[in-house]
Amino acid sequence: MPSTSGLGRQAEQQFWGSADDETFVQAENNMASTSRVATGVDKRSLEELCDSEGDEACLQALDSITGNRENNANNKRLKSHRLAAVTREGFVLTTTGFRGLCKAYYKKKFNQLADYESFLAETKPQLIELLTTLVAENAIKYTLKLESTYKIPSTEVLENRAFKTCARTLLPETIIEDQITDDFNKLLVEEEDMAGKGSGFSLEKIDGILVDVFQYSPFGGSSYIPLPEAIENRKATVNVQNTDQQCFRYSILAKHVTTANPHRVTHYEGMTDRYNFAGISFPTPLSEAKKFEKNNKEVSINVYGFKKGNRTYKNKAKNNIPNHNNEKKDYIIIPYRVCTIEQPNHFDLLYFDDGKGNFHYCYIRNLTRLVGQQMSKNNKEKAICRRCFKTYVDEAGKAQKESRLDEHRRICNKNESVTPILPPPKTYMKFENYGNTQKHDL
Incomplete structure (x- = not known):
């Protein structure tokens, strides 16, 4: 089978993402075990996490498995934790993890806005202000997660749902307002896609929006280095x-x-x-x-x-x-x-x-x-x-x-790029686990 094995460690971190990319995908779950409730912005500097276009693929893969459903015990517990921690308007720093490596901010919906467009319109200037403050210190990556509660048809059962964006890079020169507009449009499209599937679920309430933030410190080309x-x-x-x-x-x-x-x-x-x-x-x-x-x-x-x-x-x-x-x-x-x-x-x-x-x-x-x-x-x-x-x-x-x-x-062109690495000559595979076989009834 073709393989891309053998990449230099630093090159792997640059292209495919660092060993901490699992943190990037599972940040919210992992932070819960090492988190603390915070009432203000953590002053400790963030540390380098990753540099990878592959982050987007990781999050998309996770979404393809879980969809919009957020009803396992861990997700319910994390959501309850966030809703209890936020007691004021605007974005509040709710969790930090890995000694300040990852941070999460949450805006809870306190008013009576009943639709997503109104809630996101209210959220937009606050989110722009938050990200402008963070990117002024260092380039970052962030994800958005819009959380809601839906009622299952013909029952009184409530179910958690969430709509997410992929990891986005934010640099000091990025036009933040345009990027946030694009993010919100993607959230609304995802919500429309779910509604279009004909599940019959009715929106009970919008709970809030979560922003996970990670420092972004990419490797980059430098001055002359001689080739081998x-x-x-x-x-x-x-x-x-x-x-x-x-x-x-x-x-x-x-x-x-x-x-x-x-x-x-x-x-x-x-x-x-x-x-x-x-x-x-x-x-x-x-x-x-x-x-x-x-x-x-x-x-x-x-x-x-x-x-x-x-x-x-x-x-x-x-x-x-x-x-x-x-x-x-x-x-x-x-x-x-x-x-x-x-x-x-x-x-x-x-x-x-x-x-x-x-x-x-x-x-x-x-x-x-x-x-x-x-x-x-x-x-x-x-x-x-x-x-x-x-x-x-x-x-x-x-x-x-x-x-x-x-x-x-x-x-x-339909496949991922690979480097074919073939085995040495006279290399064979031999089946030995005969104990795992079953007799076929003819």
């Missing part, structure tokens, strides 16, 4: 020797430098306005590649990394390598971020670190040359899938390699 010699020798990259924190900008512009010594910063003078870098922070975290794509039409970005590992060749390994040994220690290229649709102006970037917490981008000018030899010993010119690294060469009696690659992409 083995990768440099592939002559497939442009590694600009910058002394500032703008290696992401240089890596993008490197595509248009065709003179000798493209690694010299002097070649990039006067090119900074070629693309729109508005809202991009320097150093640049991986998560902002999506923002750059939105800023520039017909632009797409893939980001790759590397790890030390074994080459494994799929095709005719016994004939290519003496003694049937198809393993060779080398640097293996790994996809970190692969776009869904490749645009006409496409960029492949390499993202790596120096082992000391400093990260750097460089431009990949020939992905086939960089990756091809880790997938096949065939020295013919290759066409490569940027998502799974499958390679194609021209063969007699078959369609052109580009045509076969296009056919492959129609299927592969």
Whole structure:
């Protein structure tokens, strides 16, 4: 089975999310065991939690399991705890956890507003004020959870329901009002979707809205870091020797430098306005590649990394390598971020670190040359899938390699990006648990 195992620890934390991402998804439940009721804003500084586009996927996965229902014992207890802790209007800090790592604020509905639109309209300026105060100290991630109580049809039984947003990043330069408007619209759409399913549940009351907040301290590209010699020798990259924190900008512009010594910063003078870098922070975290794509039409970005590992060749390994040994220690290229649709102006970037917490981008000018030899010993010119690294060469009696690659992409684009890692030759799986078998009655 294809695997993405072997990512560097820091790179894993940057792309897939840190080991504390479970905290991010389960923060409310975990905080309850280590929480304290608070009456004011906790003055202790928050600590780094995570940097991951994968946070959104985690929360969506959780929602797909639990839906809008909030009726297990733990959720009921947490909701009762929040409602009892809040005794005044506005957002109140109700819980802190992990020594201030996570904080939760709750606004309880005290008035007679009977519909969601009115309650959210009242909440909006208060939430903007809260988030403005928090983001002034440090970038944050937050989630919203709108809690209500519904009555089951033809009964007097009440049931808790909640509507949630995905994890959202808030930076000092973010237009908070626009983002909150988008969040509230998503909550209302989720409520409409539930009502449209025809359950017949009637809204008994709106209880309040919960804001979970986490500090956001992303890794980002930094100044020049030399590539390992083995990768440099592939002559497939442009590694600009910058002394500032703008290696992401240089890596993008490197595509248009065709003179000798493209690694010299002097070649990039006067090119900074070629693309729109508005809202991009320097150093640049991986998560902002999506923002750059939105800023520039017909632009797409893939980001790759590397790890030390074994080459494994799929095709005719016994004939290519003496003694049937198809393993060779080398640097293996790994996809970190692969776009869904490749645009006409496409960029492949390499993202790596120096082992000391400093990260750097460089431009990949020939992905086939960089990756091809880790997938096949065939020295013919290759066409490569940027998502799974499958390679194609021209063969007699078959369609052109580009045509076969296009056919492959129609299927592969539906899948997550992976690095195929094959087992060594003569590796077998053997079934031994015969005690777990059952006789079939013929």
